Structures are given as C-alpha cells and as structure tokens.
Amino acid sequence: MSQTIEALLLAGVILIALNGYVLLAGADFGGGVWDLLASGPRRDRQRELIANAIGPVWEANHVWLILVVVLLFTCFPLVFSRVAVGLHIPLTLMLFGIVLRGSAFIFRSYDTHHDVAQRRWGRTFSIASLLTPFLLGVCVGAIASGRVGPPAAGTDFIAGYVSPWLTPFALSLGLFTVVLFAFLAAIYLTIEADGESLKEDFRTRALMAGGLCFVAAVLTLVTALRDAPLMQEGLLGSTRAIPIHLLTGAFAVTALVALWKRRWHLARFAAAAQLSCIIWGWAAAQYPYLLPPDLTIKEAAAPRITLQLTLAALVLGAAVLFPSLRYLFRVFKSK
Amino acid sequence: MSDLLAARSQMAISLAFHIIFAVVGIGMPLLMVLAEWRWRATRDPVYLELARRWAKGTAILFAVGAVSGTVLSFELGLLWPRFMEMAGPIIGMPFSLEGFAFFTEAIFLGIYLYGWEKIPPKAHIGAGILVALSGVLSGIFVVIANAWMNTPTGFRAISGQLTELDPIRAMLNPAAFQQTLHMTLAAYAATGLAVSAVHAVFLFGDPMNAFHRRALQIGLMVGTPAALLQPVSGDISARNVAEYQPAKLAAMESVFETRREAPLLIGGLPDIDRREVRFGIEIPYGLSLLAYHDPHAEVKGLDQVPREDWPHVTIVHLAFQIMVGLGSYMALVALWVAITALRRREVSQNRALLKAIILAGPMGFLAIEAGWVVTEVGRQPWIISGVLRTAEAVTPMPGLVVPFTLITLLYLFLGTIVAWMLYSQIIRSPVTRDWSRSYTPGPKVEVKG
Numbered sequence: 050m051s052q053t054i055e056a057l058l059l060a061g062v063i064l065i066a067l068n069g070y071v072l073l074a075g076a077d078f079g080g081g082v083w084d085l086l087a088s089g090p091r092r093d094r095q096r097e098l099i100a101n102a103i104g105p106v107w108e109a110n111h112v113w114l115i116l117v118v119v120l121l122f123t124c125f126p127l128v129f130s131r132v133a134v135g136l137h138i139p140l141t142l143m144l145f146g147i148v149l150r151g152s153a154f155i156f157r158s159y160d161t162h163h164d165v166a167q168r169r170w171g172r173t174f175s176i177a178s179l180l181t182p183f184l185l186g187v188c189v190g191a192i193a194s195g196r197v198g199p200p201a202a203g204t205d206f207i208a209g210y211v212s213p214w215l216t217p218f219a220l221s222l223g224l225f226t227v228v229l230f231a232f233l234a235a236i237y238l239t240i241e242a243d244g245e246s247l248k249e250d251f252r253t254r255a256l257m258a259g260g261l262c263f264v265a266a267v268l269t270l271v272t273a274l275r276d277a278p279l280m281q282e283g284l285l286g287s288t289r290a291i292p293i294h295l296l297t298g299a300f301a302v303t304a305l306v307a308l309w310k311r312r313w314h315l316a317r318f319a320a321a322a323q324l325s326c327i328i329w330g331w332a333a334a335q336y337p338y339l340l341p342p343d344l345t346i347k348e349a350a351a352p353r354i355t356l357q358l359t360l361a362a363l364v365l366g367a368a369v370l371f372p373s374l375r376y377l378f379r380v381f382k383s384k
Numbered sequence: 385m386s387d388l389l390a391a392r393s394q395m396a397i398s399l400a401f402h403i404i405f406a407v408v409g410i411g412m413p414l415l416m417v418l419a420e421w422r423w424r425a426t427r428d429p430v431y432l433e434l435a436r437r438w439a440k441g442t443a444i445l446f447a448v449g450a451v452s453g454t455v456l457s458f459e460l461g462l463l464w465p466r467f468m469e470m471a472g473p474i475i476g477m478p479f480s481l482e483g484f485a486f487f488t489e490a491i492f493l494g495i496y497l498y499g500w501e502k503i504p505p506k507a508h509i510g511a512g513i514l515v516a517l518s519g520v521l522s523g524i525f526v527v528i529a530n531a532w533m534n535t536p537t538g539f540r541a542i543s544g545q546l547t548e549l550d551p552i553r554a555m556l557n558p559a560a561f562q563q564t565l566h567m568t569l570a571a572y573a574a575t576g577l578a579v580s581a582v583h584a585v586f587l588f589g590d591p592m593n594a595f596h597r598r599a600l601q602i603g604l605m606v607g608t609p610a611a612l613l614q615p616v617s618g619d620i621s622a623r624n625v626a627e628y629q630p631a632k633l634a635a636m637e638s639v640f641e642t643r644r645e646a647p648l649l650i651g652g653l654p655d656i657d658r659r660e661v662r663f664g665i666e667i668p669y670g671l672s673l674l675a676y677h678d679p680h681a682e683v684k685g686l687d688q689v690p691r692e693d694w695p696h697v698t699i700v701h702l703a704f705q706i707m708v709g710l711g712s713y714m715a716l717v718a719l720w721v722a723i724t725a726l727r728r729r730e731v732s733q734n735r736a737l738l739k740a741i742i743l744a745g746p747m748g749f750l751a752i753e754a755g756w757v758v759t760e761v762g763r764q765p766w767i768i769s770g771v772l773r774t775a776e777a778v779t780p781m782p783g784l785v786v787p788f789t790l791i792t793l794l795y796l797f798l799g800t801i802v803a804w805m806l807y808s809q810i811i812r813s814p815v816t817r818d819w820s821r822s823y824t825p826g827p828k829v830e831v832k833g
C-alpha cells in the first residue's frame with residue numbers, strides 16, 4: 050500500500066464515523082427538536098417517547114464525534130489545527146451546546162422532584178439540541194466553502210475568525226442540518242412509537258420536516274452558487290458527484306412516499322440513505338481536498354507509520370465495537 | 385489577563401473539572417459490580433438497592449464526564465493548535481485506543497443502566513465488568529499521552545518538526561508506567577474512600593443500619609488497598625521524576641542548589657528571590673534516600689536549569705506538599721481499617737474510625753487535583769518537555785479570556801447542580817423499615833432483575 054491509499058482509507062473512515070454520528074446522534078438531536086415542538090393532546094406522551102428512545106443510546110452515539118476528532122488530529126493534524134483556529138468561535142459555541150444538551154437531558158431524567166425544574170431542564174435540553182446541529186452545519190459549510198485557509202499573520206479579527214463561517218451558505222447549511230436531523234428523528238420515532246395515534250403524530254411531523262428539507266436544500270444550493278465556488282463546481286460540474294446527487298434525490302422522494310403510505314421501515318431506510326448520500330456527495334464534490342482551498346488528503350496526511358498504526362488500531366477496535374453496538378441496539382431497539 | 389494565561393487557565397479549569405468525573409467513571413463501576421455480585425451471591429436485597437442506586441449516581445456523573453471530555457478533545461486544538469499539529473501523529477495512538485475504550489464504556493453503561501429487566505443476570509453483570517474495565521483503560525490511555533508530554537520519546541526533533549516517528553515507543557515512554565499506575569490507584573482510593581465517607585456519616589447517627597454498613601464495606605474494599613499502595617506508587621513516580629524531569633523534582637522539593645545528601649523538606653514556603661525556604665522541616669538525607677534510595681546521592685537543583693525555564697516553584701512545591709500530606713493521612717486511615725478488619729472488629733461500630741474515614745472522604749479528590757498541578761505546572765514552561773514551549777503552542781485567536789470566563793461559569797453552574805442532585809437523589813437513606821435494624825436476610829426472596 051502506498052501512503053496515498055492509506056490516507057484515503059483513513060479519510061474514508063473519518064467520513065464513515067461522521068456518517069455514523071449523523072445517522073445516530075443526528076436523530077438524538079432531532080428528537081430534542083421535537084421535544085421543543087411537542088404539542089397537541091399527546092404532548093407528554095411524545096416527550097416520553099423521545100426520552101425513552103434517546104436514553105440508553107445517546108452516549109454511545111455521541112462517541113462517533115470523538116472518533117472523528119481523534120482520527121482527524123492523529124492522521125491529518127494540519128487540518129485539525131487549521132479548523133480549530135479558523136472556526137474557534139462556532140466550535141466553542143457548539144461545545145456549549147453539547148455540554149448543555151447532555152447534562153440537561155440527564156438532569157431531567159433524574160430530577161424527579163419538581164415539575165418546574167424538569168420543565169426547565171427539558172427546555173435547556175431541546176434548545177441545545179437545536180443549537181448544536183446548527184453550528185455543526187455552519188462549520189461544515191465553512192469548510193466546504195474553502196474559507197478556512199491558512200491563518201495569515203496579522204489578519205484582523207473579523208477576517209480571520211468570523212468571515213470564514215458567517216456566510217449565507219454556511220448559515221443555510223446550518224439550517225439544513227437542523228431540518229434534516231428533525232426529519233430523520235421523526236421517521237425513527239414513527240417506528241419506536243407504540244400506538245397508532247402517536248405514530249400519526251410523528252408521521253405528520255416527518256412529512257412537514259421533509260417539505261422543509263426541500264426548501265432548505267434549495268436555499269443551500271442557491272447560496273452555494275454565491276459563496277462556495279468549489280461546491281458549485283463539485284455539485285453541478287463534476288461527473289463524479291452527479292450520480293450521488295441523483296441518488297440523494299431518489300432516496301428523498303422514496304422516504305416521503307413511504308411515509309405517505311405508512312411504510313415505516315422503508316421510510317427509515319430511505320431517509321438514512323438520503324443523509325448518507327448528502328455526506329458522501331459533499332466529500333465527492335471537494336475531493337481530493339480535505340480542507341479546501343489548498344490541503345489535499347495526501348498533503349495533509351501524517352507520516353506513514355502513524356497511518357498504518359491507526360489503521361491497525363481501527364481494525365482491532367472495530368472487532369470489539371461492532372458486536373457491542375449490535376448488542377446494544379438489539380437489546381433496546383428490537384422492533 | 386494575557387491570551388496565553390487565559391488559555392492555560394481554561395485548560396486547567398476544564399481538566400480539573402473533567403478529572404473528577406473521570407475518576408468516578410473509573411471507580412464507581414467497580415463498586416457497582418461488587419454490589420451486584422454480592423447480591424447475586426447472597427440474594428440480600430440491600431445489595432441490589434446499593435447496586436441500583438450507585439448505578440443511578442454513576443449515570444449522572446458519567447454523562448457530565450462524557451460531555452466535559454468532549455470539550456477537552458476540542459480544546460486541545462482550540463487552545464493549542466501548534467501542539468496538536470506536532471504531537472497529533474505521535475500521540476494520536478493512545479487517543480485512538482482511548483476512543484474505542486470510551487465506546488465500549490458508553491455502550492455497556494447504557495446496557496447496564498437500562499437493561500436490568502431486559503437481559504439475563506450473567507449478561508448484566510458482564511456488562512458491568514466491561515464498563516469497569518474500559519473505564520480503567522480509557523484513563524490509562526489518556527495518561528500515557530500525558531506521560532509522553534512529560535518524557536517525550538520516539539522521534540527526532542529537527543528544526544521544529546518531529547521526524548522518524550515511532551508511536552509505539554512514544555507510548556512506552558519512561559513516565560508511562562509510573563503515571564498510569566499512580567492515577568489508577570488514585571481513582572480507586574478517591575472513589576472508594578469518598579463513598580465510604582458518605583455512608584460513614586449515616587452510620588454515625590444510625591450505627592446498625594444494614595444498608596450503610598454494607599455500602600461502607602464495599603467502599604472500603606476498594607478504597608483501602610488503593611490508599612495503602614498509593615505512597616509506594618508515589619515513591620516510584622518520584623524516582624522516575626528525579627531521573628527524567630529533574631527541574632520538576634527540584635521545584636517539588638524546592639531544591640535551589642544541587643547537592644549530595646539532600647534533606648527531605650516537609651512543608652515550608654519557598655522564597656524564590658532569596659533562593660531559600662522558610663518554615664520548613666528538614667529530614668536529613670531524606671530526599672536523596674527517597675529519590676535515589678541512597679543517602680549520599682546527588683540531587684539536581686534549580687541552579688542547573690536556566691532561570692527562564694523554571695516552573696513556578698511555589699505552586700509546585702505547595703501542591704506536592706498537599707498531595708503527600710493528604711496521601712499520608714489516607715494511608716494511615718487505610719492501615720487502621722485494615723488492622724480493625726484483620727482483628728475481626730466491625731469498622732462501622734468504631735466511632736473514632738468512622739470520624740477518621742469521614743475526614744478522608746474529600747481528600748482523594750483534593751490529592752488528585754494537587755497531583756495534577758504538580759505534574760502540569762511542574763512541566764512549565766514546556767508543553768512537550770524540552771521540545772515545544774507552551775507559549776509557542778497557543779492559538780493566535782485573540783480575546784481568549786472570553787471563552788475562559790464562559791467555560792468557568794458553565795462548569796461552576798454544572799458542578800453546583802451535580803452536587804445538589806447527588807445530595808437530593810442518591811445520598812439519602814432508603815426508607816425500608818427493617819434495614820434500619822441489624823438486618824439479617826430472611827428466607828430468600830427472588831427479586832426480578
């Protein structure tokens with residue numbers, strides 16, 4: 050194997066981990082959004098369903114993000130340090146979201162004394178669930194638009210630390226992420242719900258979120274034309290990316306039709322596939338750059354020995370991890 | 385406040401906060417598993433109640449540990465991008481392995497907490513054992529990374545770049561074994577004694593209570609051996625520091641001048657300008673003996689280190705005195721417990737001993753904070769000993785005092801909530817009547833779970 054192949058493999062693993070985070074933790078965040086928007090005669094039952102669905106799995110789901118961070122600084126240290134400098138502000142805010150989401154959720158579950166306190170924790174939990182994916186999307190948008198360049202000495206504060214991410218494109222991608230996560234969560238919840246009326250609640254919500262997804266997608270595309278030349282090229286111009294985009298569209302339509310026809314499992318599969326395609330489509334669009342405009346996967350890679358050892362560790366880790374994860378989901382999600 | 389100072393303070397606050405939860409994440413699963421094991425062996429429902437309650441407390445603390453740990457992994461880049469650029473490829477290895485340990489820990493904790501009714505008993509206790517093991521492992525891996533910062537090996541530094549990396553040798557750096565051993569023991573000593581202290585408080589007013597007696601017994605089972613071994617392990621650490629980090633040892637003991645037959649200094653306040661220590665007690669030959677096991681050995685002093693490369697002597701010295709003082713007290717209490725148990729007396733009925741245990745309750749955690757101050761402040765001005773200076777590693781981002789202030793406020797707030805929650809949810813006597821008497825289990829009752 051050459052170093053290029055090893056670097057490519059590891060970039061692929063990072064993307065898989067990100068994909069895992071989006072499909073699993075993304076739905077937990079989406080659940081928080083529905084907690085905020087819980088309404089109607091079954092409001093309390095909706096919240097209870099969400100809490101039960103998230104409870105046993107959210108910490109395991111959260112570790113995917115840690116895997117992304119660790120692999121990034123081990124295998125592509127230059128990318129990690131540059132992102133951490135240029136996106137210091139949104140990343141720090143995202144950390145606040147992560148801390149408040151996790152702790153408020155657990156405080157709410159265990160603080161059984163006062164209704165008032167519980168409601169306050171619930172509110173904190175759901176607002177943090179909204180904020181965190183939004184900032185995640187903003188960071189991805191900043192990276193995709195190629196604005197997280199090398200830190201130039203003496204640049205002023207706004208140019209160096211604000212304008213990389215405060216763009217219409219990054220903000221719309223933030224919005225898109227929130228809506229997608231909410232869509233995904235509502236679909237998962239149709240399966241987890243006991244009872245037709247509760248299923249219907251989440252079906253309606255999923256359909257509404259699905260509609261919003263299209264609006265947010267169009268907004269993201271339009272702003273990409275202005276802010277993200279590389280994306281524009283990759284999204285519209287490259288033959289590599291087009292099949293993925295077609296697939297994304299097909300899965301999106303399938304998910305909505307399946308929801309309409311109450312084919313819950315098909316809807317879940319299609320929605321998960323749709324989100325995965327968006328991630329891989331983004332990757333394909335900016336390939337071979339890991340951090341546009343200038344850092345390619347090959348250039349940013351750590352020395353070969355590090356890559357090899359990390360791959361070995363991953364194989365070892367996966368051998369423990371996947372059976373354990375399967376067991377977790379079999380115990381709690383076998384429906 | 386300069387940006388560098390703000391960054392260092394933010395790192396210190398975040399780590400000092402996280403370590404409390406990390407330590408509980410290492411220690412509590414063992415207590416939980418022991419309680420469940422006793423329950424399965426005896427069918428005494430008190431043990432089941434204990435296991436469940438401890439699991440509940442662990443769930444709260446684990447969640448805060450997980451989120452504060454996430455903050456740290458980002459902060460390594462947010463605050464020290466130049467450090468991670470340089471060190472990522474070489475210490476990424478233990479961090480990656482740690483990542484898998486976290487995964488295993490989080491997965492099986494979920495199964496343990498929510499699976500009482502869902503999986504067979506063997507699988508349940510098995511999940512608990514896996515949580516305990518992976519907790520220890522994640523602690524070990526991250527401390528290995530820190531040991532590398534103290535005694536970096538496995539590379540060649542050429543004009544600010546590390547080349548010829550050998551991540552395996554980096555993991556086997558000279559401080560790795562000493563630090564991981566000391567930290568793991570510290571986690572067990574601190575949690576074991578803290579739990580014992582909580583239940584000792586209850587036993588003080590309600591000496592026959594079966595619930596608290598059994599809890600005390602398990603807490604001491606974990607805390608006592610660890611607290612007894614800790615001074616031994618600390619001595620191993622100190623000898624390692626003397627060999628590989630002489631500036632740190634000199635600061636710990638305020639040795640301003642290199643000398644043979646160096647005395648051990650207890651207490652005292654270093655006066656850095658006059659290069660002497662006031663109010664200390666000197667034990668002749670003590671330091672040479674402890675650091676090199678030879679009363680005549682030469683101990684390197686700060687005179688061998690350029691003045692601008694000195695760590696903050698007063699802080700390191702005081703922190704070290706605090707740790708050793710607390711550690712000695714904890715070891716003495718542990719010895720007392722061990723003797724009482726060997727003479728087949730009930731610890732719970734010895735009021736003087738209960739008082740001593742209560743006093744030791746918070747000490748493990750304080751000693752851990754103090755020990756980390758020794759290690760980290762003692763390494764200054766280096767972030768990687770002898771290779772990269774902390775000042776060179778800090779992010780160019782201005783205004784770091786803002787995130788520092790916000791993080792501090794957030795953690796103060798969370799800390800208060802967690803303390804209150806543990807107090808009101810976990811640390812209460814159960815109201816089961818018969819447990820308040822000297823309780824002997826009646827005919828075996830099958831409890832579902």
Ligand code: HDD
Nearest residue numbers: 563567570615618619621622711712748751752755756759
């Ligand atoms: C329960 C907690 C606890 C207790 C009772 C002690 N320590 Fe400790 N000590 C720690 C908790 C700790 C720690 C927080 O875990 C540290 C920080 C870094 C490390 O590896 O362990 C540490 C570091 C540390 C170091 C520095 C290691 C380095 O920088 O590489 C030395 C020399 C000692 N200890 C020595 C001792 C001695 C002689 C003790 C005698 C009683 C003692 N410790 C008790």
Ligand code: HEM
Nearest residue numbers: 405406409446449450453454456457486490519522523526
């Ligand atoms: C001596 C220092 C440390 C020890 C012993 C330690 C140990 C642990 C343990 C046992 C956990 C499991 C969660 C819990 O039970 O609370 C944990 C969580 C975590 N720690 Fe630390 N840690 C230390 C320092 C650090 C540092 C410096 C980092 C940053 C790189 C870090 C990153 C994390 C992360 C990301 C988690 C969350 C994992 C999860 O979701 O389960 N830790 N730590």
Ligand code: HEM
Nearest residue numbers: 392395396399400403526527529530756760761766767774
């Ligand atoms: C969890 C227990 C720990 C505590 C309480 C702790 C405490 C501290 C303190 C007080 C500082 C500030 C030192 C100064 O600037 O004077 C610091 C700095 C730092 N620590 Fe730790 N530390 C811990 C573990 C670790 C571990 C396990 C790692 C890495 C794997 C680590 C990495 C760092 C880094 C990168 C800095 C900033 C640079 C520096 O000041 O050298 N720490 N820590």
